[in-house]
Amino acid sequence: MEWLRVKIEYFSDDLELSKEKIVNVFSDLGVHELEFLDYFSENSLDFHKEKMTSSTWEITGYFPDNRFINLKLKMISDKMEEISETEEIIYNIYTSKCNEDDWKNEWKKYFHTTKITDKIVIKPSWEEYEPKDGEIIVKIDPGMAFGTGTHETTSLCIKMLEKYVNKEQNLLDIGCGSGILMVIGSKLGVKTVDGIDIDSNVKEVAEKNLLDNDVKNYNVVIGNLVDDINEKYDIVVSNILADTLIELLTDIEKVLKSGAKVIFSGILKTRKDDILNKVEKYNLKKIDELVENDWISYVFEYK
DSSP states (O other), rough: OHHHHHHHHEEEEEEHHHHHHHHHHHTTTTTTOOEEEEOOSOTTTTTTTTEEEEEEEEEEEEOOOSHHHHHHHHHHHHHHHHHHHHHHHHHHHHHEEEEEHHHHHHHHHHHHEEESSSEEEETTTTTOOOOTTTTTEEEOOTTTTSSSSSSSSHHHHHHHHHHOOTTOEEEEEETTTTTTHHHHHHTTTTTTEEEEEEETTHHHHHHHHHHHHHHOOOOOOOOETTTOOOOOOOEEEOOOOOHHHHHHHHTTGGGGEEEEEEEEEEEGGGGGHHHHHHHTTTTEEEEEEEEEEEEEEEEEEOO
16 A cells, blocks of 8 residues: 655644644644654653753645545645644745565664563564563564554553553553564453444554564454443453543443453643533543653543
């Protein structure tokens, strides 16, 4: 498949606010798997270091290069023009064609072995790493799916999983992408792991990563949110944007066992009230939260 890489490079007085608006531009066009260049660490193996901030931020998304691409590019341009009318922002939009192999190789420039917690290390399939005592090594090749573990939203999920996973549980990852959270759940002791994603590219990529990490009891489904899920789970994790999480809340109770833990991530701090106000309408009690830069993750318990 041919793809068009769309990169928006921007500078503004409020970079985090601009980031939220540009993420929504991509999201409105159906692109939720994004590359960010904003905060970055001096040491790829030390996720806990104080992060430096790039003066110019970038967000990159990938669109199928089909008959709709010119319309989508115009919509992006129009949306960015609207943003520039309401705030001081300087931006450039860059596009380039790429095929699936180009996309995979592009990831290799930015994705390196990263220590997410004292215990969990994410390692791309093309790098060597000698594990230290007690470390859990997760081998990931993102392929055409989202999820390397190094972005704040995924690392927040990983930290919450490490805290709340118990053996003999089952886990559902809604928006499973590369399968990274399923792999980590299994390595932390979860008995069975299931994942669902709307992206048809996900199944092949996630299953390869699961097999490469010796995960045996898994199932990957292509579908929308929990529409095609008929089981109930001890742990449900979802790392998607706030608007989709709000939509998910409508049906999430059908997949929850009594006492289930629900981990939500992908939430910008500016959207936390939207999430919490919506959650109050359901049988979910907030029991934990974790913040990293401008992102926040919550854990809820189902009663």
